[in-house]
Amino acid sequence: MERKLILRGALAGAAAGLIAFVFARIFAEPQIQAAIDYESGRDAAQHELDHAAGLPVEHAGHEIFSRTLQANLGAGAGIVLFGVAMGALFAVAYAICLGRVGKLRPRNLAMLVALAGFLGVYFVPFLKYPANPPSIGHEDTIHDRGNLYLAMVACSIVLLIGAVLLGKRLQPRFGNWNATLLAIAAYVAIIGVLMAVLPSVGQLAANVEEFGRHATETPLPLTDEKGTIVYPGFDADRLYAFRLYSVGAQVLLWGALGLIFGPLAERLLQPRKANTEHPEPVHNA
Amino acid sequence: MSNLSAPTSVSTPVVVPVSRAVMWLVGTAIVAFALYYFIGVDQGAYSIFGKDMHIHEFVHDARHFLGFPCH
Numbered sequence: 001m002e003r004k005l006i007l008r009g010a011l012a013g014a015a016a017g018l019i020a021f022v023f024a025r026i027f028a029e030p031q032i033q034a035a036i037d038y039e040s041g042r043d044a045a046q047h048e049l050d051h052a053a054g055l056p057v058e059h060a061g062h063e064i065f066s067r068t069l070q071a072n073l074g075a076g077a078g079i080v081l082f083g084v085a086m087g088a089l090f091a092v093a094y095a096i097c098l099g100r101v102g103k104l105r106p107r108n109l110a111m112l113v114a115l116a117g118f119l120g121v122y123f124v125p126f127l128k129y130p131a132n133p134p135s136i137g138h139e140d141t142i143h144d145r146g147n148l149y150l151a152m153v154a155c156s157i158v159l160l161i162g163a164v165l166l167g168k169r170l171q172p173r174f175g176n177w178n179a180t181l182l183a184i185a186a187y188v189a190i191i192g193v194l195m196a197v198l199p200s201v202g203q204l205a206a207n208v209e210e211f212g213r214h215a216t217e218t219p220l221p222l223t224d225e226k227g228t229i230v231y232p233g234f235d236a237d238r239l240y241a242f243r244l245y246s247v248g249a250q251v252l253l254w255g256a257l258g259l260i261f262g263p264l265a266e267r268l269l270q271p272r273k274a275n276t277e278h279p280e281p282v283h284n285a
Numbered sequence: 286m287s288n289l290s291a292p293t294s295v296s297t298p299v300v301v302p303v304s305r306a307v308m309w310l311v312g313t314a315i316v317a318f319a320l321y322y323f324i325g326v327d328q329g330a331y332s333i334f335g336k337d338m339h340i341h342e343f344v345h346d347a348r349h350f351l352g353f354p355c356h
């Protein structure tokens with residue numbers, strides 16, 4: 001049974017990833033291209049400033065893949081494989097939850113696990129460390145940014161599992177509704193403290209040293225030595241659009257994963273209803 | 286664990302006794318996390334193939350809009 005569920009999870013994840021990619025290709029890709037153009041323009045302006053000031057001018061390394069390849073094949077492979085990975089993980093969580101989290105139809109459980117995946121893997125970490133288009137993010141801080149993001153993902157997933165276990169423990173005493181609310185409140189409180197304690201990327205030592213105190217790494221206007229703006233800061237509307245589409249792609253991915261997996265799981269589990277009196281020991285797929 | 290797979294009154298009985306499925310569940314989770322790592326993290330914050338940037342550059346756009354920190 002577990003193998004059948006995992007296979008269905010991975011397939012549903014691939015399909016969900018494909019849907020998310022089509023969305024991202026249409027809506028997010030133009031934002032990414034515009035951000036890359038902004039970055040190139042900014043680098044050129046920076047070169048001119050450095051040149052005028054008599055500083056050594058850095059040259060960007062050559063590109064390994066063309067933009068066309070990155071935007072289509074690369075992005076597609078990345079999102080579809082992400083969907084497969086999340087689908088497989090989803091199926092593992094689903095298999096463990098089956099029959100252990102109260103009276104839920106297989107389909108409803110699928111939607112709840114998908115919601116948990118969306119929140120735990122993507123959205124809660126996003127609230128602290130939101131997705132950024134190219135040109136936002138300094139090379140020197142990628143190690144710290146990576147660690148902080150992964151820490152946030154790990155904590156949000158672990159705390160979410162903790163909240164489910166807490167809800168289950170509270171359920172006999174407080175009933176379904178109140179136990180659920182209490183578990184959610186505990187999750188929000190702990191994750192809120194964690195978000196307050198973790199530094200925002202702008203506060204990383206390398207950034208404070210080079211750019212002063214800012215909350216984020218979003219590029220500010222570039223100025224010459226007289227303080228005149230020679231290149232604008234990153235477009236706020238573009239950043240908003242990019243993040244909105246990033247959230248949109250994940251809503252689609254997890255939503256489609258739950259919606260595709262649910263009926264598949266129901267069909268897989270339904271025949272067992274007939275002989276629940278004497279359930280067969282787990283079949284191997 | 287065997288009592289968990291006994292018939293229950295809930296609409297969805299336990300169908301995957303963790304004791305017997307543990308190899309598949311853990312194995313799948315490990316593969317999924319490895320995939321997650323290569324799509325989102327490798328050749329960025331960490332790099333297990335040294336200075337090579339092929340994976341990073343190939344999935345670069347996906348990395349950005351899946352929310353991973355990048356450049």
Ligand SMILES: [Zn+2]
Binds near residue numbers: 345
């Ligand atoms: Zn990047």
